[in-house]
Amino acid sequence: MERQMLRYTLERLDQMGEILVCEREVDPIYELGGVLKYFRNKKPILFPKIKNSTVRGIGGLYGNREIMYKLLHMEHDNRLFKFMEAIANPKPYKIVDKGPIKENIITRNIDLSRLFPIPKYQEKDSSSFITAGVMVVKDPETKKYFTSIRRLQVNGGNQLSALIASPKLTNDFLQLEKENKPLEVAIVLGYDAFFLMASQVSSESYGVDKFEIDSALRGEPLELVHCETVDLLVPAHCEIVLEGKLVPGRRELEGPFGELMGYYGGVAPHPIIEITGVMYRNDPIFQIAFPCREEHLSNGLIREVELYNYLKNQVDVIDVNVTEGGGYRFNAFASINKKKDGDGKSAILAALGSNKDLKQVVIVDGDVDIFDLQDIEWAITTRAQASQDFVIVPGALGSSLEPSHDLRGVTDKVGIDATKPLGEVAERFERARIPGYEDIDIRKYFPKLV
């Protein structure tokens, strides 16, 4: 029985009652993305009928925090430690001779748009885009496996353009390019939550094998098969694999594309991937991620680990939330047990140093729910004074995905210390409570209430 990748995930989602089936045929141009956007990627949706294709699609798979915890066998309270444990103690993966991914193999006359229903999402997007593909590469020196999601513009036939924002991966390609050598890649679609989470561990941990992190996280070896046309391993039970190479000496214009924060990213020359082989399961399911912030939850979950660790060095941190509204990158809330005057400000310094993309952070006490925006607003309103508690750092290194500064890639940073003071004055900040409130079961008073 299969226990890995998308088919198994679908069984589990079905058992949880968490999958919607779209009963109407959808056009992959705009309409499919429109349906996904309506549910903000919070609801997994299967599209059995996509115009001009016999292949099914699935989207909105991994954008809901509660569903993700269930798929990853985690609770909110132990998630950070389970991720840390897997990153610190990678486990071996397993190479198998065969797997369902080998059911269909194509190595000639590859036309990606004919094979799969690749969506076009937004009005000014330059083309159709593969947005959920996990790119597998091998570190040229250490031979360890590195996986990450990189959006892929469809250029026609077997050609894609890749947007790779990672300095390490870009550098590896540029080094090989100097010797006129390609970088082999495999793009994996139809994976499970463990595979996705491992792919979001930062390139800073390049050298750590992501297949091994995946195996540690899932609690059993990830099963992998050899590719047909490149020297790489891919999951035996995934839906679709596109094998190919980043071609030295060639660039193609990529973009515009409506990206993470809902703005169009510009047009620029990017490397080309030439697809040399396609493998897919019988009756494959094409995986889709609507290109807006909601599906970046996986990235945010890993950034929460980084943020927690940076805070832990300075203060007694309780919990962290790298927020959806901030693209799971730019904005965070953290709660701390304030023990000394100055803890709130130290927490701001630690948080803003945890990742260059983080632009804003709010620090609160443990009696504030950092997953409730109204509670955060309440804490800022009643526990912070701008002249004393807002810390502003002008013109620091930021992200080019966030357009508010005149210089792309530069940003002001701000931290808000919304913790209450210590000592006698703290009494002023005691939250009024009703004894026994938590034990009230409202359905006993209003049985007809659903």
Ligand SMILES: Cc1cc2nc3c(=O)[nH]c(=O)nc-3n(C[C@H](O)[C@H](O)[C@H](O)COP(=O)(O)O)c2cc1C
């Ligand atoms: C749905 C999704 C789409 C993404 N698209 C891109 C992309 O187009 N280009 C990119 O460089 N990173 C993209 N990312 C982020 C990388 O996959 C992620 O940061 C990964 O961990 C690589 O690590 P690095 O950013 O440290 O290099 C995406 C992430 C997700 C979850």
